[in-house]
Amino acid sequence: MKLERLISIIYKLLNHEVLSASTLAEEFQVSPRTIYRDIDVICAAGFPVVSYQGMNGGYGMMDGYKMDKTLLGSYDVASVVTVLRGLASVFEDERAQGTIERMQTLGPDDQAPSVAVNLDTRRTDPEALPQLRAAISQRLTVSFDYVSAKNERTTRDLEPAGLQFKFGNWYVTGFCRSRKEQREFRLSRMLNLRLTRETFAPQQELSREVEATSGAYEAQLEDVVVRVKPQAMAEALDQFHQSEKEFHADGSMTLRLRVYRPLEAQWLWSMLLGFGSGAEVMEPPALRGILKQQLQQALRFYEEV
Structure with a gap:
């Protein structure tokens, strides 16, 4: 000490x-x-x-005294400090703050940060990330209620293995005891998170299971083609930036997305319907039928208006 x-x-x-x-x-x-x-x-x-x-x-x-900087260059120091600052802001981690102070001694005094990392947590319970991190480090199982993409609410028991921030959302991965397989859960859909006192041993075969299922996942990806009008251009680029894009003379745009089981992807339906009259699904035809049915059901709420 x-x-x-x-x-x-x-x-x-x-x-x-x-x-x-x-x-x-x-x-x-x-x-x-x-x-x-x-x-x-x-x-x-x-x-x-x-x-x-x-x-x-x-x-x-004493003025001018600095520790040896030969191990890391200024670019390395700035990159590490940037990431650590993002983590320290999310987890309120004193150890990360201490590491930031140590790393800063290796960098130039007048170097201002050129990049900032914002690990947005507004879509999660503020206590969820620290609790899950503690559970992962102590190998404690967690229990929570989960709302699936199909809007089904179930109770899950999880052996958490890691946290990921991707696509603007936090996810926790681990071995789901309820389903007896490796699963990934989005924190914004987790309710009533509880840490138990039960410890677990790390699953040795998880990485092999992930590799085995990745091929099956790729095989079920399908193309979705969307025609986007000029008034919805910015929002479409925000949501589907990595898709294939084709721009047209009238200012519209065609997007081609690779989506896992689009006829079951309710998140995709909601997103496409959110564009209103600014976007039209061209393919697959079955998805057009699903969206039409969704619109007709929504209109029934407003028949008296």
Whole structure:
């Protein structure tokens, strides 16, 4: 514990102009006398700590002193710090913040960040990510209610293996005891998340199962062709940016999407219907029929209007 505190003090002094003994004592939950002894040890180890007197006095590193930067270049440091900042903001992780301070000592003083990472959590329970991360690190099973893409609500027991942020949403992967297979769950659809006290051993065959199912997934991808009018262009590009695009002289656009089982993909139906009259599905014909049926059912709510 003392060694970890000494290392942390060194990096803090490298990243701040002057820090008082009382400030350091409060942060590390020790007495100022302990900090004085720590500073003596740091000086004895060869670090040029300077003592400043007065009301704003304290300890700092000699001007111009930096740790060896040969292990990482400035680009590497900036990239790592950018990612860590995003994680620290999501998980409120003091360890990540400590790592950021240590990494910053290896970068140039005047380098402003050119990239920011926003790991948006507005679509999840604010407690879900920290709870799942704790469950993964401690290998604790979790229980929750889940609303599937078919709007079916079930209770699941999961051995969580990892968290992923993709397509603007957080997902947790792991072994679902309820279905007895590897599954992925979107956090925005998880309700009443509960950590249990039951531990689990890591599943050894999960990676093989994922590889085996990936081929079956690819085989069930189908083309969906959508004609988009100019007034829906921006929204369509936001939603389907990675699709094939063909632009036409009248300002419209044709998109070709590869979708897993589009005739069952209710998320796709909702998205396409959300374009209103700004988009028309051209293929497959069966999907056109499904959307027509969805529109007719919705119109029944407004027959008296």
